[in-house]
Amino acid sequence: MPKTEVPVQKNEYYDLTFEDLTHEGAGVAKVQGFPIFVQNVLPGESAKVKIIKVKKGFAFGRLMALTEESPERVEAPCPIYKECGGCQLQHLSYKGQLDFKQKQVENVLSRIGKLDLDRITVHPTLGMNDPWNYRNKAQVPVGEREGALVAGFYQQRSHEIIDMQKCLIQQAENDDVVQAVKEICSRRGIRAYKEETHKGWLRHIMVRYGQVSGEMMVVFVTRTNDFPHKTEIIEEITSRFGQVKSIVQNINIKRTNVIFGDETNVLWGEEYIYDSIGDIRFAISARSFYQVNPEQTKVLYDKALEYAELTGEETVIDAYCGIGTISLFLAQKAKKVYGVEIVPEAIEDAKRNAELNGLNNAEFGVGEAEVVIPNWYKQGIKADTIVVDPPRKGCDEALLKTILDMKPKRVVYVSCNPGTLARDLQVLEQGGYETVEVQPVDMFPQTMHCEAVAKIVLKEETDA
Ligand code: SAH
Numbered sequence: 001m002p003k004t005e006v007p008v009q010k011n012e013y014y015d016l017t018f019e020d021l022t023h024e025g026a027g028v029a030k031v032q033g034f035p036i037f038v039q040n041v042l043p044g045e046s047a048k049v050k051i052i053k054v055k056k057g058f059a060f061g062r063l064m065a066l067t068e069e070s071p072e073r074v075e076a077p078c079p080i081y082k083e084c085g086g087c088q089l090q091h092l093s094y095k096g097q098l099d100f101k102q103k104q105v106e107n108v109l110s111r112i113g114k115l116d117l118d119r120i121t122v123h124p125t126l127g128m129n130d131p132w133n134y135r136n137k138a139q140v141p142v143g144e145r146e147g148a149l150v151a152g153f154y155q156q157r158s159h160e161i162i163d164m165q166k167c168l169i170q171q172a173e174n175d176d177v178v179q180a181v182k183e184i185c186s187r188r189g190i191r192a193y194k195e196e197t198h199k200g201w202l203r204h205i206m207v208r209y210g211q212v213s214g215e216m217m218v219v220f221v222t223r224t225n226d227f228p229h230k231t232e233i234i235e236e237i238t239s240r241f242g243q244v245k246s247i248v249q250n251i252n253i254k255r256t257n258v259i260f261g262d263e264t265n266v267l268w269g270e271e272y273i274y275d276s277i278g279d280i281r282f283a284i285s286a287r288s289f290y291q292v293n294p295e296q297t298k299v300l301y302d303k304a305l306e307y308a309e310l311t312g313e314e315t316v317i318d319a320y321c322g323i324g325t326i327s328l329f330l331a332q333k334a335k336k337v338y339g340v341e342i343v344p345e346a347i348e349d350a351k352r353n354a355e356l357n358g359l360n361n362a363e364f365g366v367g368e369a370e371v372v373i374p375n376w377y378k379q380g381i382k383a384d385t386i387v388v389d390p391p392r393k394g395c396d397e398a399l400l401k402t403i404l405d406m407k408p409k410r411v412v413y414v415s416c417n418p419g420t421l422a423r424d425l426q427v428l429e430q431g432g433y434e435t436v437e438v439q440p441v442d443m444f445p446q447t448m449h450c451e452a453v454a455k456i457v458l459k460e461e462t463d464a
Contacts, residue, residue, distance in 0.1 A: 007032040008051050008059050015067065017046045020107075021100070025088025025448050029061075036061050042070040042092055043100065072096030078168045084153050087169060087446040094445065098125040101440050101450045105418045109438065113422030115429065121437040126299050131445030134293045136275075138174040139206045139259065140164070142182070142192045149186040151178060151205055159195055169446055174207045177216060177241055181205050184236045188229040193222075198255045201228070206259075208284065209243075210275030211294040217246040217273045219286050221259060225251045227267065234268045246270045248286045260287065264345075272349065277301065280328050282353050288346040289322040293443045300414065300441045300453060301329045304387060307412045307437075307455035310334045314384040317376070317408075319369040319399065324350030324362065326387055326414070331362040338381060339364045340372045370396035377406050385410040394420025397427075404431035411456040416443075418450050425454060434459050 008014060008031050016029035018041045027041030029049070038061040041047050046068035049061035076082075076090035089097050106122045109115045128134065140151040143161030152164030166175050185202060193203040204221035218237060220227075227233075227249060238244055247268040252261030264286050272285040277298050284290045291297040304326060308316065310333035318327040321339030323346050331337045331354070339362060341347050347366045354362040365372045369388075386408045388395055394417065403411060404427075411428060415421035425435050436455045443451040 006054055006056075006059070007034050008036065008054065010051050010054050012051055013064065014049050014051065014061070015046065016049050016061070017068075018043055021088075021448065023448050024085075034058065038063050040091065041066070042073055042096070044068075044070045045073070070096070072099075080162070080164065083155060083162060084164070085156050086153060086167070088448045090168075090446050094127060094131050097131075097445065098127045098442060101125045101442060104450055105421075105438055105440050105452050108418045108422040109425065109435075111422075112419055113426040113429075115422070115425060115435060120435050123437065123439045125440040125442050126296075126303075127442045128293075128296060128445055131442070132168055133171050134295060134445065135167075135170045135174070136211055136294055137206065137208045137290070137292050138167070138170055138178050139204060140178055141204055142202045143194075144192045144200075149182050149190065149192055149202070151182050161192075171209050171211065173209045173216065173243070177207045177218060177237075177244070178205055180240060181207075181218060181237065184233055188233060190228060190233075195255075195257075198223075203252055204259050206286070208273065208286075208290070210273050210284070212276040213274045214243050215245045215273040215275070216241065216243045217248065217284075217286065218244055219248045219250055220267075221250045221252055221261070223251075223253060225249070225263065225265075230267065238268065244269070245273050246286075250286060272352075277325060278329070279332075280325075280353075280357050282323055282325060282328075283349055283356060284323060285345050285349055287343060288349050289343070291325070291443065293445075296441055296443045296451075297325070300443065300451065301326055303439050303441065303453050304412050304414055305329055305333065307439075307453060308333075308385050308387065308410060310385070315382065317373060317381075317383040317386045319373060319386065319388045319395075320390045321350060321364065322346050322389075324353050324364060326389060327362050327364070328353060328357055328359055330387065331359040334385075335361065337362045338376065338383070340367065340369050342366070342368055368396070370398040370402075373399060374402045377402055382406055383408045385412065387412045387414065389414035390420070392417040392420065395424050400424060400427045400431075403428065407432075407458055409458050413454040413456060414451075415454070416449065416451050418452060421452060421454060425456065428456055432459050433457065 018027035020028040026037040035058045048064040053060040072093040150163035191200040193200040206219035208217045251263040272283040316334045318339040327339035438454045440452040
């Protein structure tokens with residue numbers, strides 16, 4: 001096979017100009033179409049690069065010197081930015097981040113979705129006024145160093161846990177509780193779980209904070225279902241933090257890097273904490289999905305509601321509904337809402353939340369959206385509007401097919417992965433729908449994560 005197919009060579013130097021970023025935040029430059037990935041460079045920048053690894057379809061390079069710097073480059077404020085890897089964009093100005101996310105959505109819509117950007121508006125990303133300290137959930141792996149517990153993040157490409165005192169995108173309340181739990185447990189001789197030996201006990205600490213209610217939940221993820229020094233540890237946490245309303249233990253006996261196990265027990269207080277988004281109050285239990293950026297969640301849901309254009313007469317389906325957050329937003333303006341979600345605890349929360357808010361026009365079903373919605377359709381449930389908010393892998397094909405059969409007038413697609421959004425929009429477009437506009441909303445400032453909501457209408461409606 002001719003070697004000339006790869007246009008760069010290991011240990012050689014090249015002058016490159018960067019066009020894009022990978023999902024991990026590395027700069028992407030191309031040499032005769034062949035992609036080179038380099039850390040710590042931004043789109044629009046040029047640099048001298050040494051090639052350090054050549055693979056079949058791409059290569060990795062090391063930044064030797066920047067020859068042209070982006071005007072949007074800034075000093076990353078976090079001292080552990082490079083080691084942590086949790087944020088990827090701190091060295092890009094916030095305006096630069098918002099522009100980048102808008103462009104990213106445009107790029108995938110045209111490249112993956114083959115959609116015509118002349119007829120679809122991709123709006124500028126809606127960002128935060130203060131894009132720091134926004135996360136309402138901390139979830140940290142626990143390890144040991146010199147006899148004491150440490151908790152924070154895995155050093156990149158290793159299983160070593162680096163201790164973190166403070167995270168700049170985390171709400172300070174969460175950092176405080178994580179620090180205290182670590183210290184209290186350390187003092188009581190609690191041992192951290194060790195992946196290599198599958199011994200030890202404490203695997204993860206999760207803390208959730210209801211920004212509006214001020215209520216907090218602490219979750220201990222442990223290898224076994226015992227709890228050494230339980231009474232003393234609980235007593236110390238609750239006496240120091242009056243906001244803690246719920247302490248929960250999740251048991252994960254498996255040798256796995258999946259965080260949670262199947263069994264969850266309340267150790268103290270409530271099974272859930274409360275929080276509000278807009279006028280709606282939510283009960284949130286340990287295993288339920290709840291958006292991590294409360295301020296931007298309101299922005300996102302308001303946009304979804306606007307795109308749904310409800311008059312009060314519609315039947316709406318909310319697929320991938322979690323604890324019914326979007327469903328209940330919609331229920332305020334629709335005749336009837338059906339929500340579906342795969343996690344049974346989340347559906348329990350959703351039902352409780354409908355009751356809590358006096359919304360008796362919402363009904364919820366447990367199961368895979370791609371199974372439950374086709375069944376509903378067979379039973380004669382027909383939606384005027386369908387809202388989908390799937391995980392990163394996007395909508396299942398069977399669900400898209402049911403949407404095409406059911407022909408709701410509107411589809412509102414809330415997406416945390418522009419790539420799968422673009423793929424699914426293409427299917428809907430080929431089936432008679434038209435994407436009208438897409439609004440990126442910055443739910444995850446300082447990171448590469450990009451959220452967007454799309455308004456899609458059935459074509460006959462616009463042709464009529
Ligand atoms: N709309 C909610 C949740 C969105 S996150 C909110 O904004 O809070 C996506 C949700 O999809 C998660 O709750 C996850 O448990 C659920 N999920 C994942 N795969 C699913 C499937 N095949 N069918 C239904 N729900 C699924």
